[in-house]
Each structure stands twice: as C-alpha cells, then as structure tokens.
Amino acid sequence: MFSLLRSSSLRRFSSSAIRADRAVVYAQNGDPSQVLTVLTYPNLPQPPPNSVNVQFLLSPINPADINVVEGVYPTKPTRADTLIAPGKNGECQFFVGGNEGLARVTALGAGVNSLAVGDWVIMLKQQAGTWATDRNVSATDILKVPNSEDLTEAQAATLTVNPPTAYNMLSDFVALQSGDWVIQNGANSAVGQAVIQIAAAKGLKTINLIRDRPDLEQLVQKLENLGATHVLTYDQLSDKSVREKVKEWTGGKAIRLGLNCVGGKDTTAMARLLGEDGHLVSYGAMAKQPLSLPISLFIFKNLTCHGFWQSRWYSQRSLGERETLMKNLVNLMTEKKLDTPEHEIIVVKMDESDEQATQKVRETLQAISGGRYGKKVLLKIESA
Amino acid sequence: MFSLLRSSSLRRFSSSAIRADRAVVYAQNGDPSQVLTVLTYPNLPQPPPNSVNVQFLLSPINPADINVVEGVYPTKPTRADTLIAPGKNGECQFFVGGNEGLARVTALGAGVNSLAVGDWVIMLKQQAGTWATDRNVSATDILKVPNSEDLTEAQAATLTVNPPTAYNMLSDFVALQSGDWVIQNGANSAVGQAVIQIAAAKGLKTINLIRDRPDLEQLVQKLENLGATHVLTYDQLSDKSVREKVKEWTGGKAIRLGLNCVGGKDTTAMARLLGEDGHLVSYGAMAKQPLSLPISLFIFKNLTCHGFWQSRWYSQRSLGERETLMKNLVNLMTEKKLDTPEHEIIVVKMDESDEQATQKVRETLQAISGGRYGKKVLLKIESA
Numbered sequence: 060m061f062s063l064l065r066s067s068s069l070r071r072f073s074s075s076a077i078r079a080d081r082a083v084v085y086a087q088n089g090d091p092s093q094v095l096t097v098l099t100y101p102n103l104p105q106p107p108p109n110s111v112n113v114q115f116l117l118s119p120i121n122p123a124d125i126n127v128v129e130g131v132y133p134t135k136p137t138r139a140d141t142l143i144a145p146g147k148n149g150e151c152q153f154f155v156g157g158n159e160g161l162a163r164v165t166a167l168g169a170g171v172n173s174l175a176v177g178d179w180v181i182m183l184k185q186q187a188g189t190w191a192t193d194r195n196v197s198a199t200d201i202l203k204v205p206n207s208e209d210l211t212e213a214q215a216a217t218l219t220v221n222p223p224t225a226y227n228m229l230s231d232f233v234a235l236q237s238g239d240w241v242i243q244n245g246a247n248s249a250v251g252q253a254v255i256q257i258a259a260a261k262g263l264k265t266i267n268l269i270r271d272r273p274d275l276e277q278l279v280q281k282l283e284n285l286g287a288t289h290v291l292t293y294d295q296l297s298d299k300s301v302r303e304k305v306k307e308w309t310g311g312k313a314i315r316l317g318l319n320c321v322g323g324k325d326t327t328a329m330a331r332l333l334g335e336d337g338h339l340v341s342y343g344a345m346a347k348q349p350l351s352l353p354i355s356l357f358i359f360k361n362l363t364c365h366g367f368w369q370s371r372w373y374s375q376r377s378l379g380e381r382e383t384l385m386k387n388l389v390n391l392m393t394e395k396k397l398d399t400p401e402h403e404i405i406v407v408k409m410d411e412s413d414e415q416a417t418q419k420v421r422e423t424l425q426a427i428s429g430g431r432y433g434k435k436v437l438l439k440i441e442s443a
Numbered sequence: 444m445f446s447l448l449r450s451s452s453l454r455r456f457s458s459s460a461i462r463a464d465r466a467v468v469y470a471q472n473g474d475p476s477q478v479l480t481v482l483t484y485p486n487l488p489q490p491p492p493n494s495v496n497v498q499f500l501l502s503p504i505n506p507a508d509i510n511v512v513e514g515v516y517p518t519k520p521t522r523a524d525t526l527i528a529p530g531k532n533g534e535c536q537f538f539v540g541g542n543e544g545l546a547r548v549t550a551l552g553a554g555v556n557s558l559a560v561g562d563w564v565i566m567l568k569q570q571a572g573t574w575a576t577d578r579n580v581s582a583t584d585i586l587k588v589p590n591s592e593d594l595t596e597a598q599a600a601t602l603t604v605n606p607p608t609a610y611n612m613l614s615d616f617v618a619l620q621s622g623d624w625v626i627q628n629g630a631n632s633a634v635g636q637a638v639i640q641i642a643a644a645k646g647l648k649t650i651n652l653i654r655d656r657p658d659l660e661q662l663v664q665k666l667e668n669l670g671a672t673h674v675l676t677y678d679q680l681s682d683k684s685v686r687e688k689v690k691e692w693t694g695g696k697a698i699r700l701g702l703n704c705v706g707g708k709d710t711t712a713m714a715r716l717l718g719e720d721g722h723l724v725s726y727g728a729m730a731k732q733p734l735s736l737p738i739s740l741f742i743f744k745n746l747t748c749h750g751f752w753q754s755r756w757y758s759q760r761s762l763g764e765r766e767t768l769m770k771n772l773v774n775l776m777t778e779k780k781l782d783t784p785e786h787e788i789i790v791v792k793m794d795e796s797d798e799q800a801t802q803k804v805r806e807t808l809q810a811i812s813g814g815r816y817g818k819k820v821l822l823k824i825e826s827a
Contacts, residue, residue, distance in 0.1 A: 133743045151486050281581040344738035351735040354706050354728035357750025359517045366741025 079409065081440050082191035083420050083434030084139070086153040088130025091424035095128065095156060097407065097440075104194050110197050113180060115405065117216035118160030118189040120436045125428055127186060127349035128156060134370055136186040140226035141391035155188025157438070161204070161216035162194075171198045179204040181219055181382070185370055190420075192442035202378075205386060209393040213402050216437060217226065217249070222388045222397060224342055224369045225253035229261065232338045232365060233316045237262030240309050244268040244293075244329055245345055247278060249435050251399050252285055254318060259286025260396040265307065266314070268296055268329060293325045305332055313337070335360055342367040399435040409441045416440075463793065465824050466575035467804050468523070470537040472514025474648030476807035479512065479540065479802035481791065481824075487577050490552035494581050497564060501600035501788065502544030502573040504820045509812055511570060512540060518754055520570040539572025541822070545588070546578070547601035555582045563588040565603055567765070571756055574804075579604055586762075589770065593777040598787050601633070602819060606772045606781060607751045608726055609637035612769035613645065615699045616722045616749060624693050627764075628652040628713055629729055631662060633784050633819050636669055638702060643670025644780040650689065650698070652713060654678055669782065677709045697721070707732030719744055726751040785818040793825045800824075823825035 069439060079100055085094040106112045126132035136154040146422050164178045174180070180201040182189060187200070206214050229235065241258055245251050246267030251358075258265045267282055269275075271292040279290045289308055295301060313334020320343025330339050330352055339362060356362040373381065391397040405423050407416045420438075427436055463489040464486055490496045510516035520538040548562045558564070564585040566573060570691060571584070589598050613619065614787050625642055629635050630651030640648045651666055653659075655676040663674045673692055689698075697718020703710050703726030714736055723746060725734060740746040757765065775781040790808050791800045804822075811820055 203774070319738075327733075341738045341741045343742075349711075349735045349737050350741070351733045352727045353733050354703075354750070357725045357734070358727075358752045359747065361748075361752070361755060362748075362751055364741065364746075366743070366745055366747075367737070368742045368745070371745060 080138075080191070080193045080408070080442060081413070081416070082188070082194075083156045083438070083440075084153045085128055085156065087113060088128065091125055091128045091156075091428065092421040093219060095420055095424060096170070097413045097420055100196075103166075103195050104370065106166050106171075108169040108197050108391070109171060109199075110168040110195055111164050111171055111201070112166040112193060112195050113162035114165050114193050114199070114442065115160050115162045115189055115191055115440070116179075117437045117439055118157045118191075119158070119217055119220070120190075120405075120423065120427055120438055121159060121220055122157055122427065123220075124156060125424060127158070128424075132322070134158075134185050136188065139188055155194075157189035158182075158186050159217065159219050160187075160189030161212055162189075162201070165193065168198070174198060174201075176293050179206075179215055181215065181385075183373075183378075185373070190438055190440070192440050202382065203424055205389050206379050207389065207393050209395075210389060211399045213391050213399045213435075213437060214397075214406075217400055217435060218385060219404075220369055221249040221435075222257070222391075223251045223384055224250050224367065225257050226371055226384065226388060228318055228340050228342065229254065229257055229263070229316070230369050231367070232340055235261070235263055235316060236239050238264065239316075240264045240266065240288075240312060240314040241313050241316045241318065242266040242268070242329055242332055243320075244325060245320040245343065246256070246282060246287065246290065247433075248320060248343070248345075250320065250342065251318075252282070252400065253397065255282060255285045255287045256281070257391065260391055260394075261434075264288040264309075266291065266308070266332075268293060268325070293328075296325060296328050301328075302332065316340070318342065319350070320345055322346045322350055327351055327353075330356060330362065333360070333362060337349065337362050339364045340367050341365070348399045362368060402437050403432065403434055404437045407438070407440040409443070460551075464575070464826060465791070465797070465800070466523075466572070466578075467540045467824075468537045469512055469540065472512065475509055475512045475540075475812065476805040477802055479796045479801065479808060483797055483802055487550075488578050490550050490555075490579050493552040493555060493583075494552040494579055495544035495548050495555055495558060495585070496550040496577060496579050498549050498826065499544050499546045499573055499579050499824070500563075501596050501821045501823055502541045502575075503601055503604070504541070504574075504789075504807065504811055504822055505543060505604055506811065507604075508540060508542055509808060511542070512808075516632055518542075518569050519643055521571065523572055539575055539578075541573035541575070542566075542570050543601065543603050544571075544573030545596055545602075545714045546573070546585070549577065552582070552695070558582060558585075560585060563590075563599055565599070565769075567757075567762075569757070574822055574824070576824050586766065586769065589773050591773065591777050593779075594773060595783045597783045597788075597819075597821060598776050598781075601784055601786075602639070602769060602772060602818060604753055605633040605639045605784070605819075606641070606775075607756070607768055608634050608643050608751065610768065610772060611753070611756055612724050612726065613638065613647070613700070614749050614753070619647055619700060622648065624648045624650065624672075624696060624698040624717055624781065625700045625702065626650040626652070626698050626713055628710060629704040629727065630666060630671065631817075632704060632727070634704065634726065634728075634786065635702075636666070637781065639666060639669045639671045640781045644775055644778075646792075648672040648693075650675060650692070650716075652677060652709070653780055660684055677712075680709060680712050680751065685712075686716065700724070702726065703734070704729055704736055706730045708735070711735055711737075714740060714746065717744070717746060721746050723748045724751050725749070757764070786821050787816065787818055788821045788823050791822070791824040793827070 084098045138152045140154045267287045310347045317339040319341040322344045323346040468482045522536045523539045568584045602760040651671045651674045701723040706728045707730040
C-alpha cells in the first residue's frame, strides 16, 4: 500500500517552523485510513494579484469526501502541487482532501476589492481542498458569507452541501403549497433534518422515515422538535395498516414529493405511498441497494423518478442564483428556522506532530466510513 | 365460476332473427375464457337526437382489454344495459368488451351535421365496448377518420392505442433532433414496430432489443426493413462488450431516450446505456418484474424515469390535440412510413350460433393470454 510518508517525491518541512501550515493530502486514491497524510508546508507568500489567502476555520468531512479519496466518486479532485510544497518538474503531485469548509480571508492580492481581511468565505469550486489551514485561492472561486452574529461557524461551514440539497429538492421538482405533504427516508441524516426544518418553515407537512433503534422515542421527539409532522420506522412502513394511517394523516390528499437517500425495499414501500403524479427524488443510496419499483406506479400513477446532486446544481446555475440560495439559507439560519447541525469537531492541534495528526485523521475517517458517527464531523486544523 | 349463459338475469334473443346484432359481453370480472359470452340482441332503433348508430368493422383485442375483463386494469368498463338487451329495473347489467375499433356510421340522429352515413369513425371514450356489431353512440364520443383510399381497415382500427403511444413517447419527453438515438426493448411488439417506423420517419436512429429465438435472423431483417438502425438480443445486451459496440454505433453521442415495456434486469442493462440526462419511459411490463435501477444513475447521470399511458394522454388533452395526433398518424400511414401492423382477423360468422361464437372468442382470448399470438388480433363480428 502506497503511503505518502514513504514517498521519495514528497518534500517534508519541519513542524518546528515558527508558523505551521498544514493540510490533509494524498498522492493517489485508496482507503482514506491508509492514503491520507497530514503534511506541514511553508507559510504562504503574499497572494498574487486577484487572489486571496484564506485560513480554514472548520471543514466538514462528508461521506462523499471519502468516496473522492477512494476514487469512486464522479468528481475528481485537482492536484495541488503549485500551492503547497511545489515539486521539481511536477515530480511531487498530490491532492488536498475536502470539498466544503468555512474560511477567513487573511490577505488580499492586488485588484481584489470585493473582499476584506476577516471576511468569512466559502468555496465556489468543487473539491477545493478544504482540509487545510491556509490556501491561496482566486477571488472568483470564493463566495462571501453574509456577516451575521447569529450564524455559527458550524452553520457557515456546512452551507454548501446539505442545506442546499434539502432546499432545492423541496423547490425544484414539485410546486408545493403550504399544507402539502412530503415524505422522506433517512430523516435523521443531515439532509433529512434540514428537509424537516425547511419544509416546516414553508408550511409543508412531513412524514419522516427512520430506522428502529433502542432510543427511538428520543429520536422521534428530537425530529418532532425540529418540525417533523409524523415519524415512522421502516418496520411500521412495511405494515399493511400504514396506508390507512397515512391516509388519515393527510386526509386523503396526495403526497406529491418523496425524498430518498436509502434505496431497497423500504424505498419501494415509501414510493407506494406517493399519490397520483408523484415525484421521487433520490440523492443518496445508504442501503447500497437499487431503486426497485413496480412499473405500474409509472404507468398508472404517473410516478416520475429523478436524482438530485447539489454539485450538478452548482455547475448549471449562475453565480447570482448561487448567492440567492446562500442568502435564503442564511436567512433561515439567522431566523432560527434552520438549526446548527449536530456535529463533533475533530481538532488537529498545533503541538501534534504530522505523524500524530495523520494517525488522528486516519482514525476519524475510518470511524466515519464504518458509520460510527451519528453526527456531522468537522475538521479544525489549528494554526497560528 | 359465474357464466353469463347460466345467468337467469340474462335475456337471450333468438339468433334466427332476420338480422342479428351481436356483442361479446360479460356480467362480472374474471378469466376472459370463462366470463365472456357472445350475445345476440335486437336490432338498434333509429338513433336518438345527437347520436349515431355505428357498425364495427374491425376491433382489436389488446392485452390491456384482457386485464379490463379480469378487473385488474385501472380503467373500468361502463355498463351497457340501456343499449343492448335492456333489463327490467336494471336487473340485467353487463359490460361489452373492447376499447378500440373502427366503425362505420349507419344512421344519423337529428342534429348530427358533422358526420355522414358511411363515415369511418373511432371512439373517443375509453372502454367504449367495441367487440360488437352495432352500437348507438353520442356524436361527441366519436372522431371521424380522414377519408383515404390508402388507409387500410386494420390501420384505422388500431389508430388509438399503439401508434399514438409510440408517437407521443418519441415527442413528449426529450426534444430529439434528426440524427439522435433512441433505445427500446420489446422492439417486436406493436408499439415497438411503430417506434421503429416513426423514429425512422423523423430521422432518428434506433437500437432495438428483442428476445433471442430460432428465427432471429428473419426478425432482425424484418425490423431493419421497417427502419431499425440496429437490433440486439437481450443476451447480447448483457455482454460486457455491448457498451463499446454501442459507443461505436453512436460515435459516443449520448442516448437520451429509452423506451421500456419489459422490466427486470434487461431493462437495468438498457438503462445503463443511456447517456447523461437520459429519460427512461415505461409503458409496459411484459416480464412482470419491477424496474430496478442503481441510484447512482439518477444522482450522477441525471436519469429521469417516467411512465406513459395513452389513456392519460387522452384524458388530459383537448379534442383539437387529439385530432392533430390522429392526422399526423394517418399521414404517416398514407405516406407509407407507418405500415399496417401484422395482424390476424378472427371472424365470428353470421351462421355461427352464439354458443359457437362464444367458444371461438374464449379460445382466442385464452391464446392471447398465453402469449400464443405474435401479432395483433382483430375481431370481426359479421352482421347483415
């Protein structure tokens, strides 16, 4: 197994330097717990014209980030050799992990007028390499987060993937009116919780499916506190009486939108609860099983099945649409309608060696892969 | 098992009457080979105002008609007691089979100016009960077929279900341009053959999937003669090399439309050949298996899955749109771009008794249910 630490092409810099910039990098795709390395690199020079230096404050480790490192995700990272530890004749080429994150502007290059030192920014480019302390980025590759004392770092750091996924799925497929119903599975996921809250803010009613568990009552209570209208387990969903129960809840009103991040037979059962002209939108496949649906649902109930991928949304929309989306989400957050997601912050401390930090990051990624985290994991790499 | 022949509520009329009107009827849902009965009824009186009497020339027996008789189809037939053999106080109520058919106007009621005796007409209402000789229908429930010597009876009789399904699926989901590709399974079905021809008339290229069979070469030749660009068996589809082969054919151009009347794993394999932003439209489920698709196709390739049901199309469109559709199809037919479907005509002769005719109809329906007909079956009930 290749390890960056053993790569002769890797230039390493002493962590005893006065100020340490660090990043989580990899030279080739593979199991994150084996290919990721924390690397110290020289402090950034002053930013070239039309660029800024930023320092990351908090960077999520999303499940998709793991797939990117593994090389099984459709989006490929860009090599970072010119920004960190430049090699001779391109001999040292590697990737910086991380797609999402909140950064603070630390220095402005000539010609940058739209930003100020201290501004909070998020990345416009996919796979920007956010698992780092400091990076130099083009001023056109970042978006300023509105100043607000009510916005937490964790909210701003998670602004580009989960809440927009929830927001757009609730808007882009069915013209829902206040009082309309939405059904979703994986309702306890980060997107699921955002769906509950954004739907509630829009006056929509939600039926939320979750796995049975020992502390079920507690979770149901938590989701109801977020605004969930009803919560069902997959076991309850498979019971024949569920159709009558749902009919009673909705007063027979057709459920037109279903959101799926699971797949397999539980999703088939959910799709059957959709009414005439329903739309089933898939954005995840946690059960690692296909979407399997009776063809009669398509022909006679006019079911339509879509996929949603926030990355595609970004690639097809204008900067203006993107700013509007962010502002809508920030407004929901500052109006306390969209809560900070449950999260745990993994801190890579200044006094940890690269070897120790590497060990910590690898263990964290392994735990996330194994599904041992029930909450969002945010990485904070300390720097001066 | 209930049989109409044994029903005390059924009034039967002598088949020795000077002129015999007859229909294939059933009093309750069930296996067509057990519940269908050929019934002789009195000649129709002169048509009431705003209605016409029509005589059916040819009436298809479509697979969906069998499901209607069985009671497992979403569209329900209407009872016909007031038109044929009226019972006392509604005690005799039954259905006339058949949804599609070509009829000839035989008599006009007062106030009907848009039609003339001798006009060819097709039914606007679903489940109009076309397995009959003569019926009285409202003038607003029929549509005049354009006069054309080039239009065969079999073409006009099959104008409302299969060709429009093919035509609309090629228009309603993807804005295809000449030179674009379409892939379909069940390519030898009546709809499949219409798809091949209509696509060819539009300059579209088709990849057509069929079952392997002893006379494969002959069928491939036949479909190519109709205009099929390429024909593949499901065995060839499941071979790993198929992707390269298809890429060679299309020059790497994305296939944006797939048409499915099968389901199961062969449809999964077909869906994988669709390109970015592809649409898979299901209009049948001959394999009686669900549509099962990897969720990644939805998320990362932006696949959308729809259903198509010509009955819904009719219920949602204006009479004008319907006339335009029919004219477009008749034009394709008279321009020899859409051939008369392969068919077999089952004739119920004048000199056959109702019992003999019932036997013949039941045997025919049983053969169709068992898949013993490779072609369209058209019913012709002789009358004076």
